[in-house]
Amino acid sequence: MRYCINCCIHLLSNDLHRQCFRCRGPNHNNQKCPVCKGENQIPLYTDSKQMKLLAVLEVRTDHSESWNGFFCLRKGKLCSLIFGLIIMTLVMASYILTGAKHGLLLIPSPFHYGAFTSNPGLMDNESLSDMKDHYQPSKMNISYVKDYPSIKLIIDTITSKIEFITRQHPDLEELRKQEPHMFSVIPNKFLPNSKNPCWYEEYRGNTTTDPYATNSYALYSKRFRTIFDYLRKVFWNHLYHYKDKHYRLRCLPHFYIIGQPKCGTTDLYDRLRLHPDVRFSAIKEPHWWTRKRFGIIRLRDGFHDRYPVEDYLDLFDLAAHQIQGVLQSEAAKERGKMNNIIIGEASASTMWDNNAWIFFYDNSTEGEPPFLIQDFIHAFQPNAKLIIMLRDPVERLYSDYLYFASANKSAEDFHEKVAESLQLFENCMLDYSLRACVYNNTLNNAMPVRLQVGLYVVYLLDWLTVFDKDQILVLRLEDHASNVKYTMHMVFQFLDLGPLSEKQEALITKSPASNTRRPEDRSLGPMLPTTKAILRDFYRPFNTKLAQVLFDDAFLWKRT
Numbered sequence: 264m265r266y267c268i269n270c271c272i273h274l275l276s277n278d279l280h281r282q283c284f285r286c287r288g289p290n291h292n293n294q295k296c297p298v299c300k301g302e303n304q305i306p307l308y309t310d311s312k313q314m315k316l317l318a319v320l321e322v323r324t325d326h327s328e329s330w331n332g333f334f335c336l337r338k339g340k341l342c343s344l345i346f347g348l349i350i351m352t353l354v355m356a357s358y359i360l361t362g363a364k365h366g367l368l369l370i371p372s373p374f375h376y377g378a379f380t381s382n383p384g385l386m387d388n389e390s391l392s393d394m395k396d397h398y399q400p401s402k403m404n405i406s407y408v409k410d411y412p413s414i415k416l417i418i419d420t421i422t423s424k425i426e427f428i429t430r431q432h433p434d435l436e437e438l439r440k441q442e443p444h445m446f447s448v449i450p451n452k453f454l455p456n457s458k459n460p461c462w463y464e465e466y467r468g469n470t471t472t473d474p475y476a477t478n479s480y481a482l483y484s485k486r487f488r489t490i491f492d493y494l495r496k497v498f499w500n501h502l503y504h505y506k507d508k509h510y511r512l513r514c515l516p517h518f519y520i521i522g523q524p525k526c527g528t529t530d531l532y533d534r535l536r537l538h539p540d541v542r543f544s545a546i547k548e549p550h551w552w553t554r555k556r557f558g559i560i561r562l563r564d565g566f567h568d569r570y571p572v573e574d575y576l577d578l579f580d581l582a583a584h585q586i587q588g589v590l591q592s593e594a595a596k597e598r599g600k601m602n603n604i605i606i607g608e609a610s611a612s613t614m615w616d617n618n619a620w621i622f623f624y625d626n627s628t629e630g631e632p633p634f635l636i637q638d639f640i641h642a643f644q645p646n647a648k649l650i651i652m653l654r655d656p657v658e659r660l661y662s663d664y665l666y667f668a669s670a671n672k673s674a675e676d677f678h679e680k681v682a683e684s685l686q687l688f689e690n691c692m693l694d695y696s697l698r699a700c701v702y703n704n705t706l707n708n709a710m711p712v713r714l715q716v717g718l719y720v721v722y723l724l725d726w727l728t729v730f731d732k733d734q735i736l737v738l739r740l741e742d743h744a745s746n747v748k749y750t751m752h753m754v755f756q757f758l759d760l761g762p763l764s765e766k767q768e769a770l771i772t773k774s775p776a777s778n779t780r781r782p783e784d785r786s787l788g789p790m791l792p793t794t795k796a797i798l799r800d801f802y803r804p805f806n807t808k809l810a811q812v813l814f815d816d817a818f819l820w821k822r823t
Contacts, residue, residue, distance in 0.1 A: 411793065414682060417689045418800045424692040425804055427720070432728050433634055438642050441624065441634060445556075445572045449515070449643050454590070457602040458759075460644060461514040461586060466502060468509075474498050478577050479570040480546065483560060490545045494580055501584045503591075512583040512590075513576050516544070517605035518648040518758060519640070521726075522614030523716055525662040526654045527740040530777040532609040534751060537771045540603050540760055542582035548610040551575040552636045557619040566622070582606045605758065614651060615715070615722045618704040630699030641729040648758060649730060654740035655820040656717025656806070657798040661790045664712050672787060678794040680711035685801065688714055697721060717802055720809035727812075737813055741820075748772040 439446050453460040468474060473495060475481055481491040503510040520528050529547075536543050549555065555570040582604070589602045613636060620632035640647060653659075664677050687710050691700040700706060701721050707713070726735065736757045743750040751772055755763075763771070789795075810818040 411797070414685065414797055415800065417685050418797070421685070421689050421692050421801070422804050425697055427724060427808060428696065428698070430631070430635075430698065430725055430728055433638055435642060438634065438638055442639065445639070446642075448572050448576075451643075456590065456600075457586060459514055459517045459582075459586060459602065459605045461512055461583065463503060463510040464513045466509040466511045470499065475577060478574045479555070479568065480549070480574055480578065483567070487546060490581075491577075494545075494577070497584065498580075501580075501587055503587070511580075512587045514579045514583045514586065514606055515576070515644060516579070516608040516647070518607050518650060519613055520607060520609040520611070520650045520652070522611050522651055522722070523653055523659065523719065524611040525659050525666060526611075526652045527743055528609055528611045528652050531650070531652055531738075531743070531754070532607075533777040534747070534771050534774065535607065535754060537767075537774075538755070538760060538763070539767065541605060541607060541758075542585065543607050543609065544578040545581055546578055548612070549575060549578055549608065550610045550612050550616075551578075552640065553610065553612040553616040554619065557623060559619055579606055603761065605760075614726070617702045618707055620702065621704050630695045630703065632702050635725060637726050637729050647730070647734065649726065649735045650754065650757070651719075651723070651735065651737045652740055652743065653719055653737065653818070656719065656802045657790075657795055657820070659717055660712055660714065660798060663716065665787065674788060674791045674794070677712070678791050681714075681794055681797060684710040684712050684714045685797070698725075714801070718805050720805050720812060723809065723812065739817060742817070744776070 450462050453462050466474070475491045475495060475498075478491060480487050501511070503512065520531060522528065532543065532547060535541055551570060551574075554560070556572070556575070558566040558569040560567055586602050586604050586606075589600070589604060592600070617632050617635050620634065624633050660681075661677060664680065665672060668676075687706060688700060691703060691706050695703070698721065701715050701718055707715055723735075723737070736754065738750055738753065748768075806819050810816050
């Protein structure tokens, strides 16, 4: 059997092959045509039949003249078609990503929204009609309630793995090995005539030396430079001269507002700093114990140089100057007057954020951090006082989401992020302990919402391994919002602050609330009732334990 080299079709023995445009016409020469002449043909046998390899090879190289269908299009048309397909793909991707908010997804989401029809009691006695007032599911969302059992199974798995195991507190020598420089700077005794922990430190610089030249807070943040410019101007006026040496007064905080974020710590800070005997760090939230001492400015930006403890102590210089003024006054010298000014620090990450431990400490404890923030604070300040402000963890999480989410915020998006975070937390709990998961840096960064911050009792129990219960004051935001005067009196009493005049008290208790929800976030409305019920289930065992530890059922948050 012969083949035409131009179009690779079968030729009979007497076929003149008029179908091929190259083999017909006045210019066709049978002697020159390889097919007609029978020359330059290499026989190839396939399945016991002979074919011409040269014909096959040449056909494959002649696309524009031989192929039919799609590949006969001109290059311009082909490029246009490919470009159109790319645009269509991008449009479809955008449609799929954004369609969930309008019930338009082509592929159903694994977690859906809607009210419970099977168990309305999950909403803390909220009736089904009340739930419908908050959220009316669309027709496409009616069947979404069927997915709740799968989410409930995740929560049940997490609950079955919960164990509140007391951690082993490291000894002082182990802490010294981890932070030798910190222990070389901070003494183990403070001035006896000051209520606030302070001490004198020799200053070896001269009048031309900038004492804040290397302070990392000043170097990395423009908004703090004004504060340090002022400190430079007054620095030399506050040095203490003794036996031809210069000394500066150094101080640590007397008390810490340690948490939690989105629980009213800013409002408490703003009111408390109006008290005449209270001073705060130059920056409201230095985050030194949890982040800056490890060189973390933002976790997503990686690590920078670690902020030494001296940079942290610089933040209390303004307050130290005032304390020094009291200590060096004539009345203090003559009658041994006690300094009653106290310093506070209000980093809301102090209670819970131990994410950096994995990068700096030996991981030999099955995923649990061998050292926590409170271990070091207690090593230097065993008498420190701690204030914790909490709120319903369900509402805290939604407030946290609204505050930190950058775009596409909605109740539906929040629901999806909660579902994803629960799955990630369950995966961790299947392999590790509760404490290991709560302090797991990888998990905490992977979860779209910060579920772990609302596990208050886990953190509180770890703080109680080093501090006595009477050193910790735990407040509820709900109580503070309803009766500011009462909660502020509790704080004043806890800190042993002196009495206030009616005018001073009115200034503190009647000022408007700070750091409330932004108007644009308020317009998004509440979370979906389904999401609220899911989170109620998740946080319930932790709230129950918290209420037991504090002997107060208000921390069950049953009526919020």
